[in-house]
Amino acid sequence: xxxxxxxxxxxxxxxxxxxxxxxxxxxxxxxxxxxxxxxxxxxxxxxxxxxxxxxxxxxxxxxxxxxxxxxxxxxxxxxxxxxxxxxxxxxxxxxxxxxxxxxxxxxxxxxxxxxxxxxxxxxxxxxxxxxxxxxxxxxxxxxxxxxxxxxxxxxxxxxxxxxxxxxxxxxxxxxxxxxxxxxxxxxxxxxxxxxxxxxxxxxxxxxxxxxxxxxxxxxxxxxxxxxxxxxxxxxxxxxxxxxxxxxxxxxxxxxxxxxxxxxxxxxxxxxxxxxxxxxxxxxxxxxxxxxxxxxxxxxxxxxxxxxxxxxxxxxxxxxxxxxxxxxxxxxxxxxxxxxxxxxxxxxxxxxxxxxxxxxxxxxxxxxxxxxxxxxxxxxxxxxxxxxxxxxxxxxxxxxxxxxxxxxxxxxxxxxxxxxxxxxxxxxxxxxxxxxxxxxxxxxxxxx
Numbered sequence: 001x002x003x004x005x006x007x008x009x010x011x012x013x014x015x016x017x018x019x020x021x022x023x024x025x026x027x028x029x030x031x032x033x034x035x036x037x038x039x040x041x042x043x044x045x046x047x048x049x050x051x052x053x054x055x056x057x058x059x060x061x062x063x064x065x066x067x068x069x070x071x072x073x074x075x076x077x078x079x080x081x082x083x084x085x086x087x088x089x090x091x092x093x094x095x096x097x098x099x100x101x102x103x104x105x106x107x108x109x110x111x112x113x114x115x116x117x118x119x120x121x122x123x124x125x126x127x128x129x130x131x132x133x134x135x136x137x138x139x140x141x142x143x144x145x146x147x148x149x150x151x152x153x154x155x156x157x158x159x160x161x162x163x164x165x166x167x168x169x170x171x172x173x174x175x176x177x178x179x180x181x182x183x184x185x186x187x188x189x190x191x192x193x194x195x196x197x198x199x200x201x202x203x204x205x206x207x208x209x210x211x212x213x214x215x216x217x218x219x220x221x222x223x224x225x226x227x228x229x230x231x232x233x234x235x236x237x238x239x240x241x242x243x244x245x246x247x248x249x250x251x252x253x254x255x256x257x258x259x260x261x262x263x264x265x266x267x268x269x270x271x272x273x274x275x276x277x278x279x280x281x282x283x284x285x286x287x288x289x290x291x292x293x294x295x296x297x298x299x300x301x302x303x304x305x306x307x308x309x310x311x312x313x314x315x316x317x318x319x320x321x322x323x324x325x326x327x328x329x330x331x332x333x334x335x336x337x338x339x340x341x342x343x344x345x346x347x348x349x350x351x352x353x354x355x356x357x358x359x360x361x362x363x364x365x366x367x368x369x370x371x372x373x374x375x376x377x378x379x380x381x382x383x384x385x386x387x388x389x390x391x392x393x394x395x396x397x398x399x400x401x402x403x404x405x406x407x408x409x410x411x412x413x414x415x416x417x418x419x420x421x422x423x424x425x426x427x428x429x430x431x432x433x434x435x436x437x438x439x440x441x442x443x444x445x446x447x
Contacts, residue, residue, distance in 0.1 A: 003039070007315025008069035010035045014306070014356065019113040024352050025295065028302025029056065033110060036309040046387040052309070059304040063297055067257065069174060073293040074260030075165050078245075080285035082238070085271035088117055088130055090234035096138075098227050104206030106142055107152045108199050110135040114156025115195040116235070119242050121164045128157030128395045132402040146407050148205070153417030154395040155198055155422075158387040161350060162380045163191035164246055165260070169380060171296065171354050175303075176362055176372045180256050181249055185441040186373045187380055188246070193436060194381065194426045201422055237273070241266045295349070303355040316363065323364055330368040334375075337361045338427070339380050345386030349394060353383065377430060377437045384423045388416040 010031055017027050036052030063069065096109040110131060118127050129155045139149040161168040162183040174178040206213035245263040248254040254262070271277040310316060328336065344353050357378060365372050387395040396412040403412070430436050 004314035004318040006035065006038070007310050007313035008318065010306075010310060010313070011315060018348065018352060025302045026186040027305040028299070028356070032056070032302065032309050035303070035313070038355050039309055039312050052305075055308055056301075056305050059308070060301050063300040063304060065299075066174060067255075069170070069297065069300070071180075071256040071260040072163075072170055072296055073169055073289050074257065074264045075170075076289045076292050077285060078260065078263040080288050081264065081267035081271050081277070081282075082117075083130065084281040084285055085276040087234065087238055087270065087276075088113065088136070089134060090230075090274075091116065091238065092131075092134055094227075094230035094234040097222055097230060097372060100216055100222075100349045102203065103210070103215070104202045105216055106135070106139045106144065107148065107202045107206070107213055110139070110152050111156045111195060111198050111202065114153075115159050115163065115192070116238060116242070118157065118160030119165075119246075127160055128153060128398040129402055131157055132399045135215050136399070136403060136407075140404065140407075142216060143214040144413045147415035148212050149415070150196075150396075150399055150403070150407060150412040151417075151419050152202065153399055154388060154393075154412065154416050155419035156195075157398070158384050158395055159191060159195055161383060161387075162187060162194065162301075164188060165249070165256070167296070168350055168354060168383065169376070170256070171351070172358065172376045172379065173299075174300070175354060175359055176376060178376070180370050180447075181250070181446055183373055183376055183439045184246065185250050185257075185444055188250075188428050188440055190377055190381060190426065190437050191364055193429070194384070194423065197422050197426055198419060201418065211287030220438060236268055238348045241270060250440075299351055299355050304358075306356070307359055316360070319360055320363060320431075324367065325399075328368075329360075333364065334370060334378070334431070337375075338378060341379060341382050342389075345383060346389055348386070350383045350386055352378070353386065371438070373441065374434060374437055378417060378427060381423060381427045381430065385420055388420045388423070390416075 014027060014031055017031075018024055018365060033052055033056060036055060037050050040051040042050075066073060092109060092113045096106060099105045099108045099112070102108050113135070114127055114131055115400045117130075136149055136153055139152070140146065160166060164187055166187065169183050169187055170180055202213070241263065244266070245259045248259040248262065249256050268277060268282075271281075303320050307316075323333070341353060341357070344357055361375075362372065365375055390396070390413045393416060396409065396416060399412055400407070400409050400438075
């Protein structure tokens with residue numbers, strides 16, 4: 001068996017082992033070290049003199065010193081501090097009152113809250129769970145269809161992996177070797193475009209089928225001053241913090257790491273201002289930050305080790321030769337790669353897709369003259385489907401865990417499907433009109 005074939009066997013074992021539930025980071029490292037020992041084996045060497053052990057330690061050192069990854073724990077800390085305050089409750093109530101005259105107002109308020117809160121946290125499971133506890137009961141009580149209510153919460157909660165400061169975008173930028181700042185700028189408008197498309201879909205559906213999203217029966221009248229005061233207390237402080245962090249990054253006033261540090265401090269001050277920053281909540285936020293950061297870093301170590309051995313055995317070359325031999329056009333390659341990522345989203349989470357499979361496509365982008373930033377935006381949009389499409393659809397399982405027994409998992413899956421089609425439509429819009437993604441980075445940083 002030749003080395004390239006062994007590399008493909010290595011990739012096949014990886015997919016199989018991940019699908020049966022083994023931890024991804026340690027699976028990557030184990031396969032990398034195991035096959036690497038074979039690749040570097042010399043008959044006259046002592047056991048621990050094999051170069052694969054040097055490769056593993058070198059990759060660990062390199063990842064832990066990666067400046068781009070330093071911002072991840074700081075953004076996570078910012079998100080967890082905000083998540084554990086009372087900001088979300090006040091934010092949802094104020095947006096609910098502000099949109100009370102809009103068709104499907106509860107669903108619109110839920111999506112708007114998700115978009116803003118996802119921007120602050122970027123943690124899909126947290127946003128879906130919190131909105132499932134907060135908004136889902138209110139929508140069901142108001143007579144909303146189970147499927148529509150579930151789809152709104154799941155779709156809105158997934159926006160955090162697309163809208164900056166997304167952790168996924170940082171991971172992709174590190175894998176692709178591109179600027180996080182430019183990628184943030186490119187993802188800004190597509191992220192809010194998708195949120196607006198969700199809201200437009202809900203409003204149109206509420207107009208066409210009002211029985212799915214009945215008007216609110218609350219006859220309480222609020223003056224403009226009262227609504228403004230509610231928004232001033234709940235909406236604007238969080239929005240100001242997010243704009244300050246993103247603005248500092250995009251206009252070059254601070255690096256992502258520096259802006260993330262300010263954001264973490266601002267999240268703590270905001271939680272303290274809402275009188276919800278307790279010692280127990282602070283400890284929990286730090287613990288969750290450390291746990292998630294460790295997972296991401298060890299995923300990078302495992303990915304770097306696996307990718308190095310995979311390329312050394314010739315796996316990357318054989319895949320590249322195969323794809324180039326098909327003589328695909330750029331649009332055909334783009335469609336094929338995005339379709340593969342879409343299919344991978346069914347059994348796998350975004351971390352596995354970005355760290356294991358996206359790097360297979362990255363070396364092919366120059367041949368097809370595809371901008372890696374544009375490709376990254378399309379991947380980020382596409383990965384929304386990973387949380388919305390069964391059988392995995394992790395957002396559906398997050399929501400099911402906090403939903404009333406009357407809301408079946410099949411209802412949640414069916415509710416997610418229309419929003420999945422909206423995601424695919426948004427990808428088409430971004431591809432047909434690339435300026436949606438590339439206008440802002442080109443204006444700010446030039447071509």
